[in-house]
Amino acid sequence: MQTYHFPVFMIILKGFDNMKVVLFGDSLTFGYGVWPKDNIEHLLKNCYKDTEFINSGVNGDTTREAAERFENDVLKFNPDIVTFLFGSNDSAMGEGAYRTLYEYRLNLQAMVEEIRLKNKDCKIIMITPPPVDDTVFMPWTYNDRLAPYCSTVREISYEYNTYLADFNKHLSGIEDLTLYLQEDGCHLSEKGYVEFFNCLKGVLDTINI
Template sequence: MKIVCVGDSLTAGYGVSKKANWVSFLKENLNYEVINKGVNGDTSFGVLTRSFQDIIALKPNICIVLIGTNDLLMNRSVENTLDNIKTLVKEMVENDILPVVAFPPKILPSLAKEKWCETIDYQKVNDNLLKLRNLLLAFCSKNSYKSIDLYEAFSSISEGNSYNYYLDGVHFNTRGHEIMYNLIVKAITECI
């Protein structure tokens, strides 16, 4: 069994050690080959342009895709981001790869303004992340694709508890990656 994980810094593990992100936890705890193809700063278009090299050519059984946050931070449209993810999933299915679509988690605006970038309208980004989540949920439900709702999972975290899980309001610390791992490993187990 081979699993490829594609996405942006949330997959690459920005801000934590190589052994302390959700993909590394999968490698440690599953008896499968797990390949991290996360790229810091990547977008849905970026993943799409490297999909043959990073997904199709590797011939995984399962591909977990977690992408979209940077698209929306860069003020790209939700619809364009959704279309790119749909195309990516279609390519996977056409190549007998089981897609698992993770919905990007929300951002904590006050922490992100303090630690990441103060000029971004994080409320607008969160509104668009929620819109993307809802559209991806409908897409996955309609097509019976496995999904992981990280947006919902991290929505209950209050600003006061944010340091327990977030590094900077956008990225996660080891505890945040542990939550992601638990949700993702549960979804993978249901696929196998």
Template sequence: MNEKIIALGDSLTLGYPFNEEKSWVAILREEHGLNILNKGINGDTTEGMLERFESDVVKQRPELVIITGGANDAFNFVPVQDMIYNYREMIRIALDNDIVPIIGITLPVDDEFAERKLKKFRIRIWEYCEEHSLHRIDFYSELLDTKTGLIKEMYDFDGLHPNPEGYRAMAKTAWNVLKRIINSR
């Protein structure tokens, strides 16, 4: 696959607490031969992602960008409207540069306050994607234990990050969306 893809995000993109080679991004690269770069940074917020969007995404000249973040914003008391603004700006910049934005829906977290904020954020970003016909990778629904509201135990490392099997599930979820997008281009 020749399409260049950037995965922009936080520790869930980077592959924390394991190394980058265990990330869902690396799994896609290895198992499906994708030309995908991991631009995940531990602890990054949507504001940080927006600040580095030009250097980490636009200057790399990809065809596609996967944007996945928000958990650190929720832990840092960032208002949902600011998170949405940052996403909308990244989407706008991507589209202005002929880059297809794909929105990764972030995982549940084991913190009541942060999860309440993330729920609102997920709903708002999902609706925005619907209104603007944007592609989504629904990591959330794939790894969610509907009984507990947390990451499924078989995929959970620490209540926030997946274990290696969780990263594999994220890669599978991303691949199911990416192959449709790539094959339609």
């Protein structure tokens, strides 16, 4: 009797995988100055148990360095959602971090376009950088310098039809900002990360992750 051997096909359905979110940014995303349990990654993980969060925040990064590591730290994960939070360093005056508003816009646009090219179904969340304490010298920036960078994020979000988490606006409405920032007047405190979480959660819930 002749024996027939049929090929076996393995079907992998994306829908059965955990949703994957890459948190892309600088020290505000990394969680500089707070315990890991208090940073944005862990706050989100505690809320969305079935979602995988990847923290691709790097201390001191501007959009120039972000663009250089974009393939390795974002695209290789084939994420369902990517958040962008840059601008605090790009707008800073010292330590060689300053990037012109023109370069800032071009870098963000290039990365958004690359995601759209590689994975048109990936959701993008643009995040405005939080306000700083103008009375502290350490941040090397001021809210007047930061404002046009926030405006650029809003404009790019509108132009490319992305989601927007307007964290700058969210924190600007708080009476005593110093409670939500560390002593350097720039990085988020534990309370600041709770507000970051609240702001971002409002957007993530509209995506139904």
